[in-house]
Amino acid sequence: MPNFIDRRLNPKDRSLGNRQRFIRRVHDELKRSISDRVKSDRIADVDTAHGVPVPKRGADEPSFRNASTSGERQHVLPGNESFSAGDRIGKPETGGGQGVGRGPGRGEGEDDFLFVLSRDEVLDLFFEDLELPDMVKLNLKETVTYKPHRVGFTTSGTPSNINVGRTMRNSFGRRIALHRPNSKEHQELAGEIAALEGEENLSQMQRRRLAALREEIEALERKRRRIAYVDPVDVRFNRFERQPLPNANAVMFCLMDVSASMGEREKDLAKRFFVLLHLFLKRRYERIDIVFIRHTDEAREVDEETFFFSKQSGGTIVSTALEEMQRIILDRYPSNLWNIYAAQASDGDNATGDSERCAQLLRDALMKLCQYYAYVEIIDERESEIFGATDNGTALWRAYRAVESRIANFQMTRIARPADIYPVFRKLFARHKAAQPGR
Amino acid sequence: MARDATLLFESSEWNFATLSRAYDAIKEIAVGELGLDIYPNQIEVISSEQMLDAYSSIGMPLMYQHWSFGKRFAFESHLYRKGMRGLAYELVINSNPCITYLMEENTMPMQALVTAHAAFGHNHFFKNNYLFRQWTDAGAILGYMDFAKKYIAKCEERYGLAAVEGILDSAHALMDQGVFHYRRPPRLSPAKVTERARERLEYEEQAYSDLWRTLPATAGAADVEEAEQEAMERRKALHLPEENLLYFLEKNSLILEPWQREILRIVRVIAQYFYPQGQTKVMNEGCATFVHYTIINRLFDKGQISEGAMLELLASHANVVFQPSFNDPRFSGLNPYALGFAMMQDIERICMAPTAEDRDWFPDIAGNGDAMRTLIDAWENHRDESFILQYLSPALIRRFRLFHLSDRATDRFCEVASIHDERGYSAVRSALARSYDPGAHRPDIQVVDVDLLGDRRLRLQHWVKNGILLGEGERDATLGHIRRLWGYDLSLTGIDASSGAVLYECSSTDSGVVRSAS
Numbered sequence: 042m043p044n045f046i047d048r049r050l051n052p053k054d055r056s057l058g059n060r061q062r063f064i065r066r067v068h069d070e071l072k073r074s075i076s077d078r079v080k081s082d083r084i085a086d087v088d089t090a091h092g093v094p095v096p097k098r099g100a101d102e103p104s105f106r107n108a109s110t111s112g113e114r115q116h117v118l119p120g121n122e123s124f125s126a127g128d129r130i131g132k133p134e135t136g137g138g139q140g141v142g143r144g145p146g147r148g149e150g151e152d153d154f155l156f157v158l159s160r161d162e163v164l165d166l167f168f169e170d171l172e173l174p175d176m177v178k179l180n181l182k183e184t185v186t187y188k189p190h191r192v193g194f195t196t197s198g199t200p201s202n203i204n205v206g207r208t209m210r211n212s213f214g215r216r217i218a219l220h221r222p223n224s225k226e227h228q229e230l231a232g233e234i235a236a237l238e239g240e241e242n243l244s245q246m247q248r249r250r251l252a253a254l255r256e257e258i259e260a261l262e263r264k265r266r267r268i269a270y271v272d273p274v275d276v277r278f279n280r281f282e283r284q285p286l287p288n289a290n291a292v293m294f295c296l297m298d299v300s301a302s303m304g305e306r307e308k309d310l311a312k313r314f315f316v317l318l319h320l321f322l323k324r325r326y327e328r329i330d331i332v333f334i335r336h337t338d339e340a341r342e343v344d345e346e347t348f349f350f351s352k353q354s355g356g357t358i359v360s361t362a363l364e365e366m367q368r369i370i371l372d373r374y375p376s377n378l379w380n381i382y383a384a385q386a387s388d389g390d391n392a393t394g395d396s397e398r399c400a401q402l403l404r405d406a407l408m409k410l411c412q413y414y415a416y417v418e419i420i421d422e423r424e425s426e427i428f429g430a431t432d433n434g435t436a437l438w439r440a441y442r443a444v445e446s447r448i449a450n451f452q453m454t455r456i457a458r459p460a461d462i463y464p465v466f467r468k469l470f471a472r473h474k475a476a477q478p479g480r
Numbered sequence: 481m482a483r484d485a486t487l488l489f490e491s492s493e494w495n496f497a498t499l500s501r502a503y504d505a506i507k508e509i510a511v512g513e514l515g516l517d518i519y520p521n522q523i524e525v526i527s528s529e530q531m532l533d534a535y536s537s538i539g540m541p542l543m544y545q546h547w548s549f550g551k552r553f554a555f556e557s558h559l560y561r562k563g564m565r566g567l568a569y570e571l572v573i574n575s576n577p578c579i580t581y582l583m584e585e586n587t588m589p590m591q592a593l594v595t596a597h598a599a600f601g602h603n604h605f606f607k608n609n610y611l612f613r614q615w616t617d618a619g620a621i622l623g624y625m626d627f628a629k630k631y632i633a634k635c636e637e638r639y640g641l642a643a644v645e646g647i648l649d650s651a652h653a654l655m656d657q658g659v660f661h662y663r664r665p666p667r668l669s670p671a672k673v674t675e676r677a678r679e680r681l682e683y684e685e686q687a688y689s690d691l692w693r694t695l696p697a698t699a700g701a702a703d704v705e706e707a708e709q710e711a712m713e714r715r716k717a718l719h720l721p722e723e724n725l726l727y728f729l730e731k732n733s734l735i736l737e738p739w740q741r742e743i744l745r746i747v748r749v750i751a752q753y754f755y756p757q758g759q760t761k762v763m764n765e766g767c768a769t770f771v772h773y774t775i776i777n778r779l780f781d782k783g784q785i786s787e788g789a790m791l792e793l794l795a796s797h798a799n800v801v802f803q804p805s806f807n808d809p810r811f812s813g814l815n816p817y818a819l820g821f822a823m824m825q826d827i828e829r830i831c832m833a834p835t836a837e838d839r840d841w842f843p844d845i846a847g848n849g850d851a852m853r854t855l856i857d858a859w860e861n862h863r864d865e866s867f868i869l870q871y872l873s874p875a876l877i878r879r880f881r882l883f884h885l886s887d888r889a890t891d892r893f894c895e896v897a898s899i900h901d902e903r904g905y906s907a908v909r910s911a912l913a914r915s916y917d918p919g920a921h922r923p924d925i926q927v928v929d930v931d932l933l934g935d936r937r938l939r940l941q942h943w944v945k946n947g948i949l950l951g952e953g954e955r956d957a958t959l960g961h962i963r964r965l966w967g968y969d970l971s972l973t974g975i976d977a978s979s980g981a982v983l984y985e986c987s988s989t990d991s992g993v994v995r996s997a998s
Binding site: 043065066103110112125 | 946
């Protein structure tokens, strides 16, 4: 009989340390690879596990190995069908000088395997050194999240919170104090009675003794009935108090134009931008509110699902979205307590005259409330060459330029291709002032 | 035959009771009938993830942490998930007690086969083959690995991940050059090793005195003479030339800290431990495959396994010993299982039912009637090269239709040197034997000189055999690693082993650039 050991239940991920070391080793290459992947237009896929081609650089393990391109070698191979000694077999024309039938070399194939990163690892690499700027209002007063904390005991509560240990301790103390007969005493008496009853003919003494014992046991049982084993006064419950969690309140407003002028391409680009933003916020800020507003000629707050997946179209009045945002801020997010961020995506088309109104809204109202406002304009690829970074552009763009020049925490930029999204995103949310050096 | 009464297991599901029953039945045959001599067995059941784990840490149950193992794990699991490669059914470690890993996915018949294969076949080979006996210390390896893992973890804590990783990178690059091929390695005792490492560190700490730094540098004629004397002695003490580069650097590098030397030593010890495995692949697998094949047949004959289970096992066995022809797309070299198993069976045939040809070629063993004793003797006293040279029969050469191909890199063709005919048998046999001699293929690189007095330039020589040069990119990178361990300039000269002509020279210098001149 050998020694059998079942190792299957051993802790998993024994090689996690090695994996982390490997990721650190090829960190830069992995990151570049992910960014490339995102640029090559599969942004929504960011949120999944990823196969990343493992970069050769930084991960190769050199050693002295024979080059296959020199020297003379002898092979012995099986399966000769028609050769006889002295026959010559032409080598394949491709370089490399691989002899007939040489199997793939030792290192071959290892160079181009896919390294599958988990979702968390991808996102960590992806959002490295990005953060929301100016997260300043760390107001603790008006927090909204509570977490129950254990604080001592109480005499009332729900059965699920009964503290058994404490309850039994009370019960035990009370039973001692009130001299509740324990079951051992009871058993002794019962035993003695049984012994006496078992005897055939009892003496006078014994008979009297038996009667006394019966009385005694009856008194004992009465007392046991009167004094409960566990009494309601013994019961204790765990007490919980809701304690506020320190919270840097932040809300992100996502404003998207879904009017008819936004073609499939524009909507797609805008959505990709917001998908990225959404992922980033979810990943880096656990307790952040996200408000989705989409607008045509009227704006509406919608849920995440509708925002990303539902179709709608109509005319365009951008200011409606800003008004909606303002309304929500006044309604739910008092600006003295909340860090407020906003990102807006549009193709720049707007109803005549409305752009001025937008700029005015921003200047006079919203920018006083907001920490940061990012405007992303989706433009045609051909337009991107014409416009570049100049002041030219749509009415909305020009109006916003005026805002940008006056207000520091207003940023605007243009996206023409899927490949632009990631750089723009990084530009908008790059960690400022190298406040936290390193990664 | 009253089969059902004695079946070891009925279904393909296994549990520890059936495993144990099968083990006992197998042991009865292996030890009682075949006369195998084994280490005590420790059988561990693992999941596929743990098997991948074991793969990536070169099969050791305990291993220090390094990124290259993470890379290997990712690589293996990628292939596995893609279905490009199945996992081994088992993995066996040359230790005492002998540890065998069984995969939990195996069916019960497979568990029985694998137990016979690993826990008896490989186990017997590990315990008895002269190379393993001579070069590895099965009793101490697990303890040593435990020490190594803890030591390196402690170094990481103390000196930082990056510093330890750097040393390990360099040491791994020289792993193939970190083996004694002729000298017998010292035995390991982990307790003693730990103690020595601790003493080294302690001595270092005690002997350190800041005062030494303040001494003025000595210079003068008298000193030079003295220093020269010293250098002479030192050079003599270096035992040059030395082919174990890791050993040389561990002992003689002027820049390494004690803990860095200890890490080089750990890598070297592990390389040494695996040295016999590379030289006995055909025999080891042949032995284990022959043992499992014989045992399952015996079990079947005794009515202990059902016909269904036997069919499953035979199918699996046939897969293992499958040998595609050279022009088959599945061909990837000679299958050591196929060649090894065929040779073992062939020896059995020669012992029991020799032909006239066998009597000619193998007068010693032909018809001796005791196949098992002959095999056990062969397993004990050979490595692949000598085993093939000794026992590959013409009958087997014909069966495999082996032919010998001569391949010169400069030619546009390969030449068939010999085939499976009367003239070719010996040539094919010795060519095949040579191809299993790692010494003939491993780049022969030696430390030949160190000018300790002058620039401390380390001089390496590469004896180029059959004109086979080193891959240049890797060579230069590896030289960079040697330089990191040596701390001073070094040069490598390639010399043709037959003519003595210098084929190339390159050096690794301060700036880290490697200049090559052919």
